[in-house]
Amino acid sequence: MPPPSVFSQSFAERLKVRRLLVYGPFLALGLVLVVLWALVLWFALVYPRSLEQDLQEDLHGIALNASQDTEQLMRETEGSLRTLDLLLLTRKNERQDLDATVSLLVDSLRDNSRGLTDLMLASADGRLWRIPSVTGEPYIDLGRKSFLSELGRPGGPSIVIGRPLQLRPGAHFVVPMATRLSAPAGPFTATVGFIDVDALQRLYRARTMRAGMAILLERDDGIAMARWPEVPGLVGSNLRELPGGAPLPPDPPASGEFVVARSPADGLERIVSYRVLQDYPMRLYVSFERDRILGGYLQQRRAVLAFSVLVSVIALGLLVWFTRLHQRDRRREFERQMLEQQARRERERHQAVMSAMAQSVNVLMLALDTDERVLFCNKAFERRFDLPDRSWQGRQASELFDRLYPVVRPLIQRAFAGETSVVEMRDDEGISRPMPLDGDDRGESRYVELTYAPLVSEDGAIIGAYGVARDVTDAKQEQLRLLRASNTDPLTGLLNRAGFASEAGAAVRRASGRDELVALLYLDLDRFKPVNDEHGHPVGDALLQAVAGRLRHALRPQDLVARVGGDEFAVFLAQVARPEDAQVVADKLVHALTMPFRIGALELHIGTSVGYCVRWAREAQLDELIEQADDQLYRAKRAGKGRSSGSLCAQRPGQPDIGRV
Numbered sequence: 330m331p332p333p334s335v336f337s338q339s340f341a342e343r344l345k346v347r348r349l350l351v352y353g354p355f356l357a358l359g360l361v362l363v364v365l366w367a368l369v370l371w372f373a374l375v376y377p378r379s380l381e382q383d384l385q386e387d388l389h390g391i392a393l394n395a396s397q398d399t400e401q402l403m404r405e406t407e408g409s410l411r412t413l414d415l416l417l418l419t420r421k422n423e424r425q426d427l428d429a430t431v432s433l434l435v436d437s438l439r440d441n442s443r444g445l446t447d448l449m450l451a452s453a454d455g456r457l458w459r460i461p462s463v464t465g466e467p468y469i470d471l472g473r474k475s476f477l478s479e480l481g482r483p484g485g486p487s488i489v490i491g492r493p494l495q496l497r498p499g500a501h502f503v504v505p506m507a508t509r510l511s512a513p514a515g516p517f518t519a520t521v522g523f524i525d526v527d528a529l530q531r532l533y534r535a536r537t538m539r540a541g542m543a544i545l546l547e548r549d550d551g552i553a554m555a556r557w558p559e560v561p562g563l564v565g566s567n568l569r570e571l572p573g574g575a576p577l578p579p580d581p582p583a584s585g586e587f588v589v590a591r592s593p594a595d596g597l598e599r600i601v602s603y604r605v606l607q608d609y610p611m612r613l614y615v616s617f618e619r620d621r622i623l624g625g626y627l628q629q630r631r632a633v634l635a636f637s638v639l640v641s642v643i644a645l646g647l648l649v650w651f652t653r654l655h656q657r658d659r660r661r662e663f664e665r666q667m668l669e670q671q672a673r674r675e676r677e678r679h680q681a682v683m684s685a686m687a688q689s690v691n692v693l694m695l696a697l698d699t700d701e702r703v704l705f706c707n708k709a710f711e712r713r714f715d716l717p718d719r720s721w722q723g724r725q726a727s728e729l730f731d732r733l734y735p736v737v738r739p740l741i742q743r744a745f746a747g748e749t750s751v752v753e754m755r756d757d758e759g760i761s762r763p764m765p766l767d768g769d770d771r772g773e774s775r776y777v778e779l780t781y782a783p784l785v786s787e788d789g790a791i792i793g794a795y796g797v798a799r800d801v802t803d804a805k806q807e808q809l810r811l812l813r814a815s816n817t818d819p820l821t822g823l824l825n826r827a828g829f830a831s832e833a834g835a836a837v838r839r840a841s842g843r844d845e846l847v848a849l850l851y852l853d854l855d856r857f858k859p860v861n862d863e864h865g866h867p868v869g870d871a872l873l874q875a876v877a878g879r880l881r882h883a884l885r886p887q888d889l890v891a892r893v894g895g896d897e898f899a900v901f902l903a904q905v906a907r908p909e910d911a912q913v914v915a916d917k918l919v920h921a922l923t924m925p926f927r928i929g930a931l932e933l934h935i936g937t938s939v940g941y942c943v944r945w946a947r948e949a950q951l952d953e954l955i956e957q958a959d960d961q962l963y964r965a966k967r968a969g970k971g972r973s974s975g976s977l978c979a980q981r982p983g984q985p986d987i988g989r990v
Contacts, residue, residue, distance in 0.1 A: 388602035444528030533557035744794035776805035821877035829891035840946035915973035939973035
């Protein structure tokens with residue numbers, strides 16, 4: 330029989346626990362109230378002062394990001410101007426605005442730029458020519474005293490940024506950027522690029538996170554270049570002539586903050602963070618209306634005070650709830666322990682069953698319980714994940730799989746839901762490596778078939794999941810090889826008719842969801858048969874390969890191009906901005922294939938006729954596009970070789986009537 334001291338010690342411990350259960354809720358509730366009212370005092374006294382500091386930090390970060398976006402856009406435009414300058418050095422034409430190679434480069438620079446709307450050549454007297462110049466006349470005359478005169482000044486800058494202007498009445502504002510040519514090209518002394526002010530505003534709109542915030546781009550002399558939100562009449566005006574428009578000294582630091590009592594844009598008091606652009610004579614301001622900072626805070630403070638009083642009033646009622654909750658938790662704890670004992674017995678039983686599975690198969694096998702703890706894995710799995718014998722017992726699946734866990738977790742969850750999943754995927758994560766009897770490792774892509782299914786008990790309850798991973802590389806590679814061979818023209822490497830139909834059909838469906846314009850072009854080579862007859866089929870094949878390469882070079886990477894017949898090609902254009910752009914592309918292809926081809930010692934001259942069709946994707950069917958483009962191709966050939974003919978889509982609501990070409 331235990332001595333009395335043991336009973337006394339046990340009783341004292343039970344009494345201590347009972348007192349803790351009785352007074353614990355009161356102590357916890359008192360601690361919660363102390364913390365709550367401490368937070369209320371902090372929110373009422375300290376938090377308002379921190380709001381302005383936090384806002385300044387946010388404005389500083391936004392100013393940094395917005396200035397980097399602006400500089401990137403400016404650098405892209407400057408790079409385009411430098412590229413055009415380098416090309417002009419190699420061209421010997423008197424009128425570079427009519428040079429076809431220069432025109433192709435300019436078209437490419439316009440298409441690949443985010444904000445560049447146009448590139449022009451300028452003379453010393455301020456006249457500008459578009460590229461290509463259709464009439465040979467200046468597109469616009471800025472006058473001798475325009476910003477271009479800075480380039481001609483001795484010791485002047487090599488690049489200047491002008492005041493925003495409209496190239497035509499009612500057009501969007503653009504920011505001109507000009508660079509001096511390395512060598513005069515005929516009458517031209519400079520290149521000029523025009524940056525769309527709307528593009529700058531879109532950059533800034535993405536950075537303005539809430540109402541009351543504004544972003545302004547200003548040239549060093551005070552000229553407003555762009556602002557979001559827009560203020561009518563502000564772009565192009567001199568802010569220094571407006572109240573509050575000169576808050577900085579002539580040579581300010583690279584970045585900083587200040588408060589302006591009256592913004593030149595809207596007359597409001599604003600907290601401002603600014604940043605000076607590194608490579609360009611401009612500053613960027615990010616501001617926030619000061620009155621908005623505390624507007625929402627006052628309502629929040631009243632709500633917090635009311636909530637705190639309510640919590641204090643019902644504190645005694647919560648005590649009863651805490652007591653009942655504790656009793657319920659004790660019952661749940663007892664039930665949980667019982668369930669854990671049962672689950673442990675079930676795991677032991679099923680582990681014995683799983684251990685009887687074949688250990689010699691050349692696949693990875695794994696079994697998990699519903700908590701994703703490992704019940705069993707075979708020898709192949711242990712070798713793949715370098716696990717010592719039976720070290721996996723009781724470990725979590727996420728711990729075993731490590732970085733592969735996100736790949737298999739959805740399959741495990743579906744197995745827990747009663748679904749069987751069979752997934753074939755590219756084995757970039759090395760699920761199937763190393764596996765016995767796989768041959769040598771040549772670094773090629775591997776493919777694996779993952780199968781996960783529910784693990785069901787005798788009474789039909791789902792008690793876990795099991796998975797099998799099998800290497801199916803050989804079968805998958807053969808399947809991919811056959812698919813590529815069936816969709817590719819073996820001579821040119823372009824899509825064949827079947828591959829073009831599949832890819833173009835998918836592109837039409839994608840464009841339909843975005844309500845875009847699409848275009849399909851049919852090309853038939855002119856004078857190709859005489860080349861075959863005179864020089865033989867090897868020369869003809871080499872010529873077709875050269876045509877394919879020239880088509881790829883003339884089109885965008887996302888455009889589809891296919892050889893659909895002997896000397897017939899098809900092109901599919903997605904994301905067509907305007908219906909007229911299809912005519913531009915068609916003329917571009919006609920010009921590209923009119924240039925002579927050098928095949929060995931031969932110089933061959935062929936050409937092409939192009940038929941095209943433009944439709945709204947939601948209203949288009951691929952077969953209809955092909956039929957329309959084919960009809961237009963024969964119209965072009967009947968009208969004379971080396972030209973294009975097209976059919977544009979019908980008028981859409983809210984769109985101008987674009988008719989037919």
